[in-house]
Amino acid sequence: MNRRQFLLGSGAVGAAGLTLAAGGSQFLAAERGPISLRSRMTSHVFNRPGVGSFETQGLISLADKAPPPVVRLTQGERAVIRMTNGLEDYTTMHWHGIRLPNAMDGVPYLTQFPIGQDETFEYAYTPPDAGTYWYHPHCMTMNQMALGLTGLLIVEEPEDVGFDLDVPLNLKDFRLDAEGQLRPFFTPRGAARGGTLGNVSTTNWSVEPIYDVPSGGLVRLRFAATDTTRIYKLAFPDVPGRIIAWDGHPVEENIAWPTADKPLWLGPGQRMDVALRVPDSEGSEVSFTGQFGTSQRTVVTLRATGASRRRDLAELKPLPRNPIAEPDVANAEIRQLVFGWTPDGKGANNGLCGSYGYTFWSIDRSPWPGDAVEGVGPLATLELGKSYILRLKNESPNLHPIHLHGLVFKPLRSNQRQLPGNYTDTILLMKNEVVDIALKADNPGDWAFHCHVIEHQKTGLAGYIRVA
Numbered sequence: 001m002n003r004r005q006f007l008l009g010s011g012a013v014g015a016a017g018l019t020l021a022a023g024g025s026q027f028l029a030a031e032r033g034p035i036s037l038r039s040r041m042t043s044h045v046f047n048r049p050g051v052g053s054f055e056t057q058g059l060i061s062l063a064d065k066a067p068p069p070v071v072r073l074t075q076g077e078r079a080v081i082r083m084t085n086g087l088e089d090y091t092t093m094h095w096h097g098i099r100l101p102n103a104m105d106g107v108p109y110l111t112q113f114p115i116g117q118d119e120t121f122e123y124a125y126t127p128p129d130a131g132t133y134w135y136h137p138h139c140m141t142m143n144q145m146a147l148g149l150t151g152l153l154i155v156e157e158p159e160d161v162g163f164d165l166d167v168p169l170n171l172k173d174f175r176l177d178a179e180g181q182l183r184p185f186f187t188p189r190g191a192a193r194g195g196t197l198g199n200v201s202t203t204n205w206s207v208e209p210i211y212d213v214p215s216g217g218l219v220r221l222r223f224a225a226t227d228t229t230r231i232y233k234l235a236f237p238d239v240p241g242r243i244i245a246w247d248g249h250p251v252e253e254n255i256a257w258p259t260a261d262k263p264l265w266l267g268p269g270q271r272m273d274v275a276l277r278v279p280d281s282e283g284s285e286v287s288f289t290g291q292f293g294t295s296q297r298t299v300v301t302l303r304a305t306g307a308s309r310r311r312d313l314a315e316l317k318p319l320p321r322n323p324i325a326e327p328d329v330a331n332a333e334i335r336q337l338v339f340g341w342t343p344d345g346k347g348a349n350n351g352l353c354g355s356y357g358y359t360f361w362s363i364d365r366s367p368w369p370g371d372a373v374e375g376v377g378p379l380a381t382l383e384l385g386k387s388y389i390l391r392l393k394n395e396s397p398n399l400h401p402i403h404l405h406g407l408v409f410k411p412l413r414s415n416q417r418q419l420p421g422n423y424t425d426t427i428l429l430m431k432n433e434v435v436d437i438a439l440k441a442d443n444p445g446d447w448a449f450h451c452h453v454i455e456h457q458k459t460g461l462a463g464y465i466r467v468a
């Protein structure tokens with residue numbers, strides 16, 4: 001096996017015969033043609049240590065009996081992705097974190113009409129930034145994501161950045177009963193509070209997987225929290241390593257290596273890239289763990305295999321910076337956005353994209369009236385090319401991972417904690433926290449802006465920001 005060839009089971013094998021493998025900068029762009037994806041109902045066997053293994057029916061993926069594939073693109077190279085809807089329900093596909101043309105953003109009614117059964121929508125764009133991103137539907141979002149349709153979207157640097165192996169890690173929970181069958185993922189009780197948690201935590205649809213990695217090698221781990229609800233609280237093993245990217249972009253301010261006493265919180269929608277130096281001795285194992293309620297569980301274990309490659313972390317150059325325009329903070333206008341609870345009203349009109357009949361949440365005290373409602377104005381209109389500070393104010397006791405499409409922003413300050421100033425598209429707001437973020441409004445369009453706890457998004461905590 002070539003040192004960069006590594007398949008994470010069938011989940012890494014892509015559609016249309018393309019090798020969307022988990023390994024690889026040696027795969028030349030020439031090997032990449034249009035990517036064809038088709039959603040479908042499927043089943044999957046979850047092996048739960050100490051519980052047993054069950055075949056769960058009624059899941060949604062882009063592959064049979066396997067998780068959605070890792071899609072790999074190259075920074076600066078045009079990608080064509082043909083998304084065919086193999087489900088009865090409508091759908092769209094959204095490319096979370098990618099700065100792309102508005103028409104390719106996959107938001108129903110705002111940027112495109114939902115994709116009907118057996119219809120195909122062609123998404124074509126050139127990703128300007130390298131890094132770890134992900135994809136998920138934005139229509140029937142709650143249902144399709146909870147049932148499995150979330151995948152990693154990796155934009156590779158055009159040059160080799162020096163790792164022996166690249167390991168995508170899609171963190172997602174499922175909500176299963178004792179027989180391994182799906183339980184309701186939307187509950188009014190959960191939606192009005194912190195969201196409904198799953199009970200089977202998976203990494204690439206596996207419970208506590210063990211992956212072979214080269215002894216003494218340098219591996220790049222790409223964690224993506226794609227669950228609809230869970231905030232992962234991660235602790236890393238005591239081996240040499242560092243966090244090299246946050247929400248896609250190379251870190252500019254250091255993020256501490258998390259331990260069990262000081263775990264790192266990764267909210268729904270967020271990603272993190274880690275460079276790790278594997279121990280030298282063959283067979284040694286290192287585990288990444290997470291705090292789930294009161295218990296500490298393994299998220300992934302890496303097992304050293306083969307003779308040591310004797311690599312050194314110092315051999316890694318910093319990841320190349322992405323071409324993001326620095327906001328002009330000194331001259332930025334301030335806009336405030338308030339996230340709060342709203343007493344139960346009527347549900348949103350989400351048209352063909354799924355409603356639950358409840359309203360619990362709001363932005364600036366008005367709940368999102370629904371994806372399909374025409375003529376709803378933006379939460380804010382930003383002038384193209386200007387810099388802004390958005391003051392995000394959480395007036396609720398619940399946590400909200402707030403996500404903006406199409407643009408990236410930099411946290412400036414919080415009323416509660418020190419925030420590293422790393423570019424991001426999703427920021428986790430703590431209870432009653434106020435965070436200022438800065439951005440340059442350099443991508444025109446109507447950009448969805450919402451909480452990534454999907455039950456919150458679907459019950460009012462959504463809207464859009466216009467850049468024109």
Ligand code: C2O
Nearest residue numbers: 094096269403448
């Ligand atoms: Cu990850 Cu509006 O989405």
Ligand code: CU
Nearest residue numbers: 095096097405
């Ligand atoms: Cu997004």
Ligand code: CU
Nearest residue numbers: 400451453456
């Ligand atoms: Cu929320």
